[in-house]
Amino acid sequence: MRQKYEQQMKKGVLEMLVLQLLSEKEKYGYQLICELKERSREIFLLKEGTLYPILYRMEDDGLVTSKWSEPRGKEVSKKYYRITGQGKETLLRLKLLWRAFSESVDEIIED
Amino acid sequence: MRQKYEQQMKKGVLEMLVLQLLSEKEKYGYQLICELKERSREIFLLKEGTLYPILYRMEDDGLVTSKWSEPRGKEVSKKYYRITGQGKETLLRLKLLWRAFSESVDEIIED
DNA sequence: TAATATACTTAGCAATACAAAGCATTATAT
DNA sequence: ATATAATGCTTTGTATTGCTAAGTATATTA
Numbered sequence: 001m002r003q004k005y006e007q008q009m010k011k012g013v014l015e016m017l018v019l020q021l022l023s024e025k026e027k028y029g030y031q032l033i034c035e036l037k038e039r040s041r042e043i044f045l046l047k048e049g050t051l052y053p054i055l056y057r058m059e060d061d062g063l064v065t066s067k068w069s070e071p072r073g074k075e076v077s078k079k080y081y082r083i084t085g086q087g088k089e090t091l092l093r094l095k096l097l098w099r100a101f102s103e104s105v106d107e108i109i110e111d
Numbered sequence: 112m113r114q115k116y117e118q119q120m121k122k123g124v125l126e127m128l129v130l131q132l133l134s135e136k137e138k139y140g141y142q143l144i145c146e147l148k149e150r151s152r153e154i155f156l157l158k159e160g161t162l163y164p165i166l167y168r169m170e171d172d173g174l175v176t177s178k179w180s181e182p183r184g185k186e187v188s189k190k191y192y193r194i195t196g197q198g199k200e201t202l203l204r205l206k207l208l209w210r211a212f213s214e215s216v217d218e219i220i221e222d
Numbered sequence: 223t224a225a226t227a228t229a230c231t232t233a234g235c236a237a238t239a240c241a242a243a244g245c246a247t248t249a250t251a252t
Numbered sequence: 253a254t255a256t257a258a259t260g261c262t263t264t265g266t267a268t269t270g271c272t273a274a275g276t277a278t279a280t281t282a
Contacts, residue, residue, distance in 0.1 A: 013216060014239085020220050030260050040215040050239050052262065076247060076260065095220055102213045104151040105124060109131050109206055125270085141229050161270050163231065187229065187278060 016094040017044065018054055019087055022064060028078040029055060055081055063087035127205040128155065129165055130198055133175060137193040140166060166192055174198035 021027060021035055033051055036044045058064045064081045071077045083091070128151075132143055144162055147155045169175045175192045182188045194202070 017216065017219055028260075036219075039219050043211060043215045047240060047242095048261075049241065049243095049263085053238085056262095074248075078260070098216065098220065100154060102216070104154045105128065105209065105213070108128055108147075108150050109209070139229080141227095158271060158273095159230070160232085160272070160274095164270085167231095185279075189229070 012094060013098070014044070014046070014050070014054060015058065016091065016098060018051070018058070019063065019083060019091040019094065022081055022083040023088060023091055026080045026082040028069075028080050030078075032081075058087070061086075063090050124209070125155070125157070125161070125165060126169065127202065127209060129162070129169070130174065130194060130202040130205070133192055133194040134199060134202055137191045139180075139189040139191050141189075143192075169198070172197075174201055 017036060017040075018032060021032055027035070029048070029051055032055075033046045033048070036046055055064065055066070059066055059081075062084060064083055064087050066079050066081045069075075069078050069080055128147060129143060132138060132146055138146070140159070140162055143166075144157050144159070147157055166175065166177070170177055170192075173195060175194055175198050177190050177192050180186075180189045180191055
């Protein structure tokens, strides 16, 4: 299953976007959902049932790590995700694939 | 299930591409596989097990119609698919969605 | 005559995106 | 004071999807 993420490209866009956001700064789940909604102008409206399984999967695959924050004062403890070296590599690969994929689609639909 | 195709946007790229090819001229299954391979520069390498179910689905949904060719001489009979009015509408909608979708992705991954 | 290309079909599988629900806490509004 | 909404994480179940794999059949090429 070496090519897993590549093969899932069409579905793998979400993985790519999550990795992108995490490559900028470590974040927790709910935050990712909100940021994705904002930055995509309401196009990526992830449900928890979509995002969290993605995070668990990526953690299993070594693309991200997680750790619970120690809550300061009244704060609730949150689970922060951080991208790993392997995750950065995967993100790069996914971006290249996305370019090829989307350019190809564009060419075909523009006659 | 009115929004079916819209909701499946990420997976619906294949449907969009097939509709696009059919909007240019009626075609048969194998031909679609070959053309898609060519025009996408080897990026969309559809298997029969992927394409034919898509065609059946779209026929069920009234986006395309099919008819068997009467074989001339030695020719094998082929099942030609033609896009319908509803299929053209769907194609337009899918293209608009694709633009919004891909532009959104591009913005996010380009920081 | 064997292999390859063309052409369509189907069964079965793994992965995914989602709905939906639950749990717990904090903030806001009534 | 109490209800509601928002935040935050998790899990279960479901429909859809893309694919593997196999099967059927004919035509062409080696």
